[in-house]
Structure formats: structure tokens, C-alpha cells
Amino acid sequence: MSTFLFDQIIFGPVKSRRLGHSLGVNLLPNNSKLCNYNCVYCECGWTPNAKSEKPKLHARHEVSTALKTKLADFKIRNNPIDSITFAGNGEPTIHPDFPGIIDDTIEIRNTYFPEARIAVLSNSSRIHIPKIFDALMKVDDNILKLDSAIPNTNRLMNQPKGEFDIERIIEYMIKFESKFVLQTMFLKGNFQGEGFDNTRETEIKAWIELIKKVKPRMVMIYTIARDTAHNDLEKIPLETLNEIARMVEEKGFKVQVSG
Numbered sequence: 001m002s003t004f005l006f007d008q009i010i011f012g013p014v015k016s017r018r019l020g021h022s023l024g025v026n027l028l029p030n031n032s033k034l035c036n037y038n039c040v041y042c043e044c045g046w047t048p049n050a051k052s053e054k055p056k057l058h059a060r061h062e063v064s065t066a067l068k069t070k071l072a073d074f075k076i077r078n079n080p081i082d083s084i085t086f087a088g089n090g091e092p093t094i095h096p097d098f099p100g101i102i103d104d105t106i107e108i109r110n111t112y113f114p115e116a117r118i119a120v121l122s123n124s125s126r127i128h129i130p131k132i133f134d135a136l137m138k139v140d141d142n143i144l145k146l147d148s149a150i151p152n153t154n155r156l157m158n159q160p161k162g163e164f165d166i167e168r169i170i171e172y173m174i175k176f177e178s179k180f181v182l183q184t185m186f187l188k189g190n191f192q193g194e195g196f197d198n199t200r201e202t203e204i205k206a207w208i209e210l211i212k213k214v215k216p217r218m219v220m221i222y223t224i225a226r227d228t229a230h231n232d233l234e235k236i237p238l239e240t241l242n243e244i245a246r247m248v249e250e251k252g253f254k255v256q257v258s259g
């Protein structure tokens, strides 16, 4: 296993099939993961146990300074970006100043590259918190993960810390009124003696019913592409992903596949 952690606030830009020429923002600590999930497929490795000392998060002003400096430099070089993406070493909405940072980012983006989109990749666990919900409503690409409609599969794949309330996640996804993208990782594997495969017929049936209920403006499906926290995982072939995409398209939803 050779997973990867970001060592700075701003990273990239990276060429992303989903988000174009994308500049990344890591709100979590440098070189250390902070997440309320512990996904078996996480590219940042396993989530460390809570430490006695508080993890050092980047301060709001540090994030805005770093972003301004980078975008000003890109502007001078005439090197435009397509998107600013909040991802990095864990769950970005955990940052206590996440809403303020989103406001700053919108302002900075409008100054330097008003055409660029702002994207947030979130695991959906905190969308019921009003200030998080409101902040996500302001971004162009509110990308919310939900890997299965069956809670036991989520438990196996995502290893959430604390409660995992799928009904609450569904309720709040509906409240976004289609202003979000649903992101689902497909894979097979075994973890601690239990097997899972969210491409099984029962899984896909329940997941499509969930899509019909929450009505995302788009669905992004993908499978593992790099090293993951846990080794005993199986990538899903592109043909299977395309077949799943076809079933979603049949229901009238747009789908993007990354194999």
C-alpha cells in the first residue's frame, strides 16, 4: 500500500476528466488525514485514531491568502483554470470555518477567474447542518458521495465513525432540489471477514430507486484507480460501469463514468 497525502493547502492544478484543469484546496492538516469516515478505498490511507492534541487545520486567512497568491500568479501567466476543488486529506466540511472559506473562495474566484467553477467533494455526512447545507448550496458543483442505498454496505465500504443515518442523508439530498451531483464508488471486496459488492443486482436496484428519490442533476460513477487503504479490493471493469450508467440514463439522469 502506498497511499497519498497532500502537503500543502493549494495543490495542482491537476487535469481531471470530471473537473477539467482543476486547482485543489486541502482544508485538512498537511500530511495527515482527518475524516469522519474510514473508507476501505481511501487514497489517503486509513483515518488515524483521534489524537490527544487537536489536529492543526489551516486558518481561514491562510487559505484565502494561498488561493489569492496562486490565482494572481495564474492570471499574470495567462494560465486559466476550469475549477477550484475542495478535496484533500479528508472531509472538507469538518473545517469549522468551511462556510466562511466558501464565501472567500467565491469572492477570490470572481476577481481572478469568474468563469471557473467551485467544486466540493463531500462524503454527505454533514449536509444536515444548516451552515454546511447553505455553504454547499452556493457552490457550482456540490458533489456528494453515497456508495450504496443499503446501510450495511455503507458500513463496510465507508466505516463511518459514529452514527450513519442514511435516511437523514437522503432527506437532505432531496432538500438540495437537484443542486448536487451524486458520486458513487463501485467496487468488490472483503473486509474483516465480510464481503461486499455494490454492483450486485439488489444493490443496483436499490441505488437506482434512491437516485429517483433524491434527483441529482448528475450522477458520477467510478471505481478504484490508485492505491487504497485496504488491499483486498477489486476494481470494477469499465463495461460494468457503462452498463450501470446505461440503466441510470434510462431513468432520465445524466451520468459521468470514470473507469
Ligand code: SF4
Residues within 6 Å of the ligand: 035, 036, 037, 038, 039, 041, 042, 043, 044, 047, 089, 090, 091, 123, 158
Ligand atoms: S470520505 Fe473520502 S477522505 Fe474520508 S475516508 Fe472516505 S474516501 Fe477518504
